Amino acid sequence: MTEELKNLCAVSGVSGREAAVAGYIMSKLEGKAQYKVDNLGNIIAFKKGAKRPKNKVMFAAHMDEVGFIITYITDEGFLKFDTVGGINVSVILGKNVLVGKKQLSGVVGVKPVHLLKREDETKYPELDKLYIDIGASSKEEAEAYVSIGDYAYFDSDYTEFGDGLIKARAIDDRAGCALMLEMIYSDLPYDAYFAFTTCEETGDGGAAVAAFTVKPDYAVVLEATTAADIAGVSGEKRVCELGKGPVVSFMDRKTIYPKELYDHIMNTASENGIKAQTKTMIAGGNDAGVIFKSGSGVRVAAVSLPCRYLHSPSCVIKKSDYDETLRLLYAVLPEIAVL
Amino acid sequence: MLKDIKDIIRSLCDTSGVSGNEYEASKKVRELLSEYCETRTDALGNVIGHIEGDGAHILLDAHIDRIGFVVTSVDECGFVKASKCGGSDIRVLPAGEAVVFGKETVYGVFTSTPPHLKKDEKGNKASDDIYIDTGLSSARDIIRPGDRAILKNNWRELLGGRVASGALDDRAGAAAILRCLELLKYEEHNCEITVLFSVQEETTGGGAVTGAFQTNADEAIVVDVSFALAPDIEKEKAKPLGGGVLIGVSPSLDYDLSEELKLTAENEDIPFSIEAMGGGTGTNADDIRTSGEGIKTALLSIPQRNMHTGVEVCDISDIEDTARLLAAYITERGALND
Numbered sequence: 001m002t003e004e005l006k007n008l009c010a011v012s013g014v015s016g017r018e019a020a021v022a023g024y025i026m027s028k029l030e031g032k033a034q035y036k037v038d039n040l041g042n043i044i045a046f047k048k049g050a051k052r053p054k055n056k057v058m059f060a061a062h063m064d065e066v067g068f069i070i071t072y073i074t075d076e077g078f079l080k081f082d083t084v085g086g087i088n089v090s091v092i093l094g095k096n097v098l099v100g101k102k103q104l105s106g107v108v109g110v111k112p113v114h115l116l117k118r119e120d121e122t123k124y125p126e127l128d129k130l131y132i133d134i135g136a137s138s139k140e141e142a143e144a145y146v147s148i149g150d151y152a153y154f155d156s157d158y159t160e161f162g163d164g165l166i167k168a169r170a171i172d173d174r175a176g177c178a179l180m181l182e183m184i185y186s187d188l189p190y191d192a193y194f195a196f197t198t199c200e201e202t203g204d205g206g207a208a209v210a211a212f213t214v215k216p217d218y219a220v221v222l223e224a225t226t227a228a229d230i231a232g233v234s235g236e237k238r239v240c241e242l243g244k245g246p247v248v249s250f251m252d253r254k255t256i257y258p259k260e261l262y263d264h265i266m267n268t269a270s271e272n273g274i275k276a277q278t279k280t281m282i283a284g285g286n287d288a289g290v291i292f293k294s295g296s297g298v299r300v301a302a303v304s305l306p307c308r309y310l311h312s313p314s315c316v317i318k319k320s321d322y323d324e325t326l327r328l329l330y331a332v333l334p335e336i337a338v339l
Numbered sequence: 340m341l342k343d344i345k346d347i348i349r350s351l352c353d354t355s356g357v358s359g360n361e362y363e364a365s366k367k368v369r370e371l372l373s374e375y376c377e378t379r380t381d382a383l384g385n386v387i388g389h390i391e392g393d394g395a396h397i398l399l400d401a402h403i404d405r406i407g408f409v410v411t412s413v414d415e416c417g418f419v420k421a422s423k424c425g426g427s428d429i430r431v432l433p434a435g436e437a438v439v440f441g442k443e444t445v446y447g448v449f450t451s452t453p454p455h456l457k458k459d460e461k462g463n464k465a466s467d468d469i470y471i472d473t474g475l476s477s478a479r480d481i482i483r484p485g486d487r488a489i490l491k492n493n494w495r496e497l498l499g500g501r502v503a504s505g506a507l508d509d510r511a512g513a514a515a516i517l518r519c520l521e522l523l524k525y526e527e528h529n530c531e532i533t534v535l536f537s538v539q540e541e542t543t544g545g546g547a548v549t550g551a552f553q554t555n556a557d558e559a560i561v562v563d564v565s566f567a568l569a570p571d572i573e574k575e576k577a578k579p580l581g582g583g584v585l586i587g588v589s590p591s592l593d594y595d596l597s598e599e600l601k602l603t604a605e606n607e608d609i610p611f612s613i614e615a616m617g618g619g620t621g622t623n624a625d626d627i628r629t630s631g632e633g634i635k636t637a638l639l640s641i642p643q644r645n646m647h648t649g650v651e652v653c654d655i656s657d658i659e660d661t662a663r664l665l666a667a668y669i670t671e672r673g674a675l676n677d
Contacts, residue, residue, distance in 0.1 A: 074570065076570070086454075088463070090452075090463065090465065093431050094645060094648040095650070106497065109644060110430070111571040112572075112646040113428040114647070115572060121430075122429065122466075124464065125571070133652060135500075135501035135652070137581060141499065142498075145498065159436075161473070163417070228453045228455070228456060230418065230470065230472060283455045308450075309433075309448060309451045316448055
């Protein structure tokens with residue numbers, strides 16, 4: 001079931017440079033759905049179903065991932081960078097990265113702990129102090145391989161481990177893209193639109209435009225959302241948990257989801273014996289925040305995979321949640337198509 | 340035919356061998372060493388090789404253990420709590436990949452605190468609570484307190500013959516010694532050589548002091564890594580990566596031996612820098628010099644960036660230069676005694 005996810009996580013596509021991901025997705029849409037690419041790089045696909053729906057339904061998932069952009073090359077050949085999307089210094093320091101079109105191996109440098117004052121041993125440097133070391137000894141050597149404006153991303157492969165867990169780099173939101181591809185490969189009961197969007201991690205540019213073009217009555221955003229179900233975190237601060245199924249949001253920092261739609265999806269899950277959960281904190285945000293404000297307004301829902309260590313080289317999800325999410329989406333489409 | 344030094348370094352870096360549990364690394368290094376001499380493993384796990392000679396007896400030491408983690412408890416959800424085993428830099432752990440050596444080798448991820456929990460009074464500081472997420476509800480059956488874990492080996496080749504791995508401290512040093520033995524195959528000398536691949540440098544120093552005690556060596560040369568220049572390091576605290584071998588000068592080191600090494604490097608056109616230290620060296624040299632009746636000891640260091648992280652970086656040319664200096668010194672020392 002997760003083959004597409006594996007393939008999608010192997011492709012790089014930092015916000016603003018989603019072309020490789022888009023290329024892969026289009027190759028998969030060929031003969032399966034009609035699609036077009038808009039001015040912002042969104043892929044808008046239309047999949048014909050068995051019946052015409054009363055409501056126009058759009059599913060949306062973003063193609064871009066968080067990463068880095070090279071901003072400066074020092075005289076000694078080190079690369080200075082900025083983050084693309086929100087990434088905490090703690091998951092950047094001392095990590096392997098791949099840089100530029102040639103996918104050059106690099107490492108994020110760390111001042112040896114031996115040279116720090118005792119009180120600084122656990123303190124993180126400021127982001128602007130970090131640098132990538134590609135092994136170059138001079139600016140000239142580095143410039144032969146890397147240009148300012150090149151993108152870089154975490155060097156982290158797809159790995160299955162534990163009790164059905166998956167670790168990969170760009171699960172946020174290739175998981176959503178993979179789920180949409182799975183739906184497109186299958187026979188759907190109703191027509192549906194699928195928007196593979198750009199630049200979610202840097203400000204939701206793509207989804208707003210895609211929604212304006214499609215003008216859906218209902219939109220379901222497919223995402224990966226922070227699960228804090230880790231050792232040392234208890235109660236509501238865990239937000240959501242792996243293994244408890246898709247996360248349906250009632251509110252986050254960008255969107256208040258229509259209560260009736262939220263309730264309806266939760267009821268649909270329960271009636272079909274599908275596991276589902278919600279977030280126990282008002283946190284995060286996604287493409288729904290721009291989709292609901294599009295045109296004369298869109299009723300939105302967000303269905304997310306619980307994901308540990310979001311925006312890091314090692315995003316972790318559970319396969320059973322992926323399967324359960326797909327089941328929920330199949331159950332939800334015929335419901336909202338005729339609401 | 341000289342073996343490719345990069346292959347040797349990589350084969351050493353790709354083994355585990357956390358301090359106090361060096362078996363896998365010792366086995367590998369012994370296999371490599373046995374191509375040059377008789378080898379044995381002592382009570383503490385040191386790998387010792389010996390080459391007969393009528394001349395001066397020289398001890399070459401590099402430590403074979405690496406920093407890592409030791410498991411202290413395992414919960415029912417598959418989270419493994421661990422402590423540092425050696426001076427690991429805990430700032431680099433969040434969302435890093437882990438390998439835990441239980442009854443089976445188990446993959447995991449070092450947990451990372453999500454943003455919504457970072458707003459508390461601690462701010463953006465690394466947590467002393469080290470957890471590895473194995474995702475295994477049966478983790479307790481496989482992993483026990485006392486088992487070791489490491490940041491997963493991610494061997495990477497960078498530009499300009501530079502390599503990255505979490506074990507270059509001090510597998511780079513071990514590789515330099517093996518390379519030296521390879522170079523000596525083509526040289527005449529009468530030195531007696533003992534090679535010591537010592538355990539527990541990162542924790543107790545127990546390997547070097549006991550290993551050296553068994554040798555009666557006239558002099559010792561310790562090979563370890565030291566700080567290479569990087570943008571966030573003051574220039575006086577580090578030496579250039581790719582700038583050659585570092586020859587230590589410190590009260591703990593034998594002045595004349597260090598001087599001899601410097602002269603050899605000059606004569607042989609081997610690039611080097613002097614690493615001057617006001618006290619102890621923080622390496623096996625400190626332990627070896629006071630072993631038994633005392634051994635005249637020198638220290639050669641290979642410049643390294645990002646020490647004690649998963650992305651330690653060395654320049655292979657520095658490792659090669661270190662090997663060349665060792666071999667040239669031994670050849671010269673052996674010739675003097677003719």
